[in-house]
Amino acid sequence: MKEIELKLQGEIKRLTNKTFKFDERVGDGWFSAVYFLKTKDIVTDYFPENIVTMQFFQKEHAVLCGTDEVIALIHTFADKPEELEIYSLKDGDEISPFETVLTVKGPYQSFGYLEGMIDGILGRRTSVATNVFNVVKAAGLSGRQKPVIFMGDRDDHFTQQAGDGYAAHIGGSTAQATHAMNEWWGKKGMGTMPHALIQMFNGDVVEAAKAYSKRFPEDDLIVLVDYNNDCITDALRAAREFGSQLKGVRVDTSRTMIDQHFIRHPEVLGTFDPRGVNAQLIFALRSALDAEGYHHVKIVVSGGFNEKRILEFEEQNVPVDIYGVGSSLLKIHIGFTGDNVMLNGEHQAKAGRKYRPNQRLEKVDFLE
Numbered sequence: 375m376k377e378i379e380l381k382l383q384g385e386i387k388r389l390t391n392k393t394f395k396f397d398e399r400v401g402d403g404w405f406s407a408v409y410f411l412k413t414k415d416i417v418t419d420y421f422p423e424n425i426v427t428m429q430f431f432q433k434e435h436a437v438l439c440g441t442d443e444v445i446a447l448i449h450t451f452a453d454k455p456e457e458l459e460i461y462s463l464k465d466g467d468e469i470s471p472f473e474t475v476l477t478v479k480g481p482y483q484s485f486g487y488l489e490g491m492i493d494g495i496l497g498r499r500t501s502v503a504t505n506v507f508n509v510v511k512a513a514g515l516s517g518r519q520k521p522v523i524f525m526g527d528r529d530d531h532f533t534q535q536a537g538d539g540y541a542a543h544i545g546g547s548t549a550q551a552t553h554a555m556n557e558w559w560g561k562k563g564m565g566t567m568p569h570a571l572i573q574m575f576n577g578d579v580v581e582a583a584k585a586y587s588k589r590f591p592e593d594d595l596i597v598l599v600d601y602n603n604d605c606i607t608d609a610l611r612a613a614r615e616f617g618s619q620l621k622g623v624r625v626d627t628s629r630t631m632i633d634q635h636f637i638r639h640p641e642v643l644g645t646f647d648p649r650g651v652n653a654q655l656i657f658a659l660r661s662a663l664d665a666e667g668y669h670h671v672k673i674v675v676s677g678g679f680n681e682k683r684i685l686e687f688e689e690q691n692v693p694v695d696i697y698g699v700g701s702s703l704l705k706i707h708i709g710f711t712g713d714n715v716m717l718n719g720e721h722q723a724k725a726g727r728k729y730r731p732n733q734r735l736e737k738v739d740f741l742e
Contacts, residue, residue: 388465394446394447394450405490405491407490411487413486414482425480425718426479426481427478427729428479429730430710433471433472433709434708436503437467437468437504438475440537441462441475441476447491448488451485452485458479458480459477459480460479461477463736475732490712497710499537501541502541502542505545505681505707506522506542506545509697509703510522510546515685520697521695523548523551523564523696524538524555526539536557540557540558540559550564566597569601571585573601577602579608587616587619594621600625602634603634609659609671613668621672623659623663623672624675624676625656625673626677631649633655635658650677651679653690653692656693660673673695674697676699679697715728
């Protein structure tokens with residue numbers, strides 16, 4: 375990952391223990407690697423008075439997320455958590471390779487069995503936050519920051535939506551697709567129409583939009599226009615029908631399809647890949663809307679977008695107003711490591727590891 379240059383906006387408040395809904399079996403070690411559980415038993419028998427310091431780090435330039443979830447996990451399932459000393463960075467902090475982001479000090483048998491879960495939480499949430507951050511940064515390359523909608527609901531297990539949505543929020547996404555994705559930070563999901571709605575009206579985009587507008591008059595009307603694989607024709611039909619009421623059109627053409635516009639204009643083929651949502655299609659759509667005076671209609675694109683594709687669009691000044699991004703934001707590419715680096719006040723760690731103090735860490739008490 376490239377060096378992070380863009381600063382996150384605003385102060386992120388810590389989440390409280392009440393935010394999270396943990397499985398009670400965590401306390402029974404159900405989700406912990408068995409060797410941690412066996413170590414807990416041995417340490418309890420042989421070294422009941424031990425005090426260790428465990429520190430966590432990763433190896434990328436990244437946007438940290440998951441610290442509040444981890445702290446709540448420890449406070450919920452550690453033995454005598456009030457006796458532990460926890461120092462942590464905050465969700466949303468930009469972090470460097472090998473920078474210590476969290477330390478926990480106390481008896482190993484109190485919290486050590488949670489190590490793998492802590493790594494997993496930090497790894498997933500930080501990966502999503504960093505992915506979103508990079509996409510948002512790419513979407514602002516032209517100098518005008520374009521909104522990014524997090525559409526990851528169909529790309530992973532639904533039980534991950536709340537945490538992933540929060541991580542996307544930390545990374546800078548503008549909106550999330552489901553209510554669950556907004557649960558931890560108190561907002562609601564947003565969305566307009568899927569292809570299924572248009573199907574119910576036998577493929578008539580305008581009739582589907584009329585029904586949508588009647589049922590949800592308070593919403594900005596954004597019409598999905600690729601159902602018939604003829605985006606420009608259907609976008610103009612919607613614009614002529616709704617005029618100033620139409621706020622935008624969304625193009626979601628499959629990467630295996632070539633829009634009818636290029637079938638009607640084969641002379642342009644041969645110099646670019648005409649499949650899916652491509653730059654030439656969006657230029658042609660913008661031109662067609664503007665030619666009839668619909669300058670106000672925004673263009674939303676979705677379908678296979680990632681940082682690389684957005685950068686390509688922005689470098690070409692493709693007239694996109696909003697990006698919808700899904701699966702690429704859920705790639706888990708950042709792994710955290712927890713190490714015991716201090717034992718009873720003395721340096722003690724495996725070869726290659728050592729205690730790495732970090733002045734940016736702050737002491738964290740219970741987040742009730």
